[in-house]
Amino acid sequence: GDSVTQMEGPVTLSEEAFLTINCTYTATGYPSLFWYVQYPGEGLQLLLKATKADDKGSNKGFEATYRKETTSFHLEKGSVQVSDSAVYFCALSDRGNQGGKLIFGQGTELSVKP
Amino acid sequence: NAGVMQNPRHLVRRRGQEARLRCSPVKGHSHVYWYRQLPEEGLKFMVYLQKENIIDESGMPKERFSAEFPKEGPSILRIQQVVRGDSAAYFCASSPWDPQLGSPLHFGNGTRLTVT
Numbered sequence: 296g297d298s299v300t301q302m303e304g305p306v307t308l309s310e311e312a313f314l315t316i317n318c319t320y321t322a323t324g325y326p327s328l329f330w331y332v333q334y335p336g337e338g339l340q341l342l343l344k345a346t347k348a349d350d351k352g353s354n355k356g357f358e359a360t361y362r363k364e365t366t367s368f369h370l371e372k373g374s375v376q377v378s379d380s381a382v383y384f385c386a387l388s389d390r391g392n393q394g395g396k397l398i399f400g401q402g403t404e405l406s407v408k409p
Numbered sequence: 410n411a412g413v414m415q416n417p418r419h420l421v422r423r424r425g426q427e428a429r430l431r432c433s434p435v436k437g438h439s440h441v442y443w444y445r446q447l448p449e450e451g452l453k454f455m456v457y458l459q460k461e462n463i464i465d466e467s468g469m470p471k472e473r474f475s476a477e478f479p480k481e482g483p484s485i486l487r488i489q490q491v492v493r494g495d496s497a498a499y500f501c502a503s504s505p506w507d508p509q510l511g512s513p514l515h516f517g518n519g520t521r522l523t524v525t
Contacts, residue, residue: 337518338518338519339452340516341513341514384452395502395504396442396454397514398454399453401449402451
C-alpha cells in the first residue's frame with residue numbers, strides 16, 4: 296500500500312541554519328504531496344503542497360519540490376527561526392481516494408535554539 | 410471564524426468505560442475526517458463522514474469504535490469499552506468540499522484520551 300517515510304528526529308538546529316527534512320513516498324498512483332506542521336498542543340496546519348511532478352510548494356520561507364523520479368518531497372528552509380520549532384509531517388493523498396484521506400509519515404520534530 | 414472545535418481537550422477513562430469525542434467543524438463545512446495519533450507515530454486515517462453519511466470507514470477498528478455526523482450538531486467519535494491501547498490523540502478535520510478539488514483540511518487541536 297501507499298506509504299510515507301520521513302527522516303527521524305529530533306532535529307536540533309541553531310537559529311539561521313539551513314533546514315532539510317527528507318521525505319520519500321511509495322504510491323501506486325499519482326499522489327498529491329503535502330507538508331503539515333504541528334505546534335505544541337495544537338492541531339496540524341497545512342504548510343505547503345504540490346499536486347504534480349516538478350511542482351514546487353512554498354510558504355513562509357519553506358519549500359519542497361515534487362520529485363517523481365526519486366519519489367521524494369524534501370522540505371527545506373534557508374534560515375530557520377526559533378518560532379519554526381514544531382513537528383513536521385509529510386503526507387500524501389492518492390488521487391484515487393478522497394482527498395482528505397491522507398497518509399502521513401511519522402513526523403519529524405524540529406527544535407531551533409537561539 | 411471559529412476553527413474546528415474539539416472537546417474535551419483531555420479525557421481520562423478507566424478500562425471498560427465509554428469515551429465520546431466531539432468535533433464541531435468549521436461553520437459551513439460538510440466534510441469531516443477523524444484521525445488517530447498514537448505516541449511517536451504519525452496520524453492514521455480512521456473515518457470520513459459527510460452530513461448523516463459515512464463515506465469511508467476503512468481505518469476504523471471493526472469493534473468498539475463508531476462515528477456519526479448528524480444533520481444537526483457535532484460529529485461524535487465513540488469508543489466503547491476502552492482499553493489501554495486506545496490511549497492516543499484523536500484529531501478531527503473538516504473541509505467545505507472534497508479536499509482533492511483544492512480545499513485543504515482544517516484540523517482541530519485534538520482530544521487526548523488516556524485510559525487507565
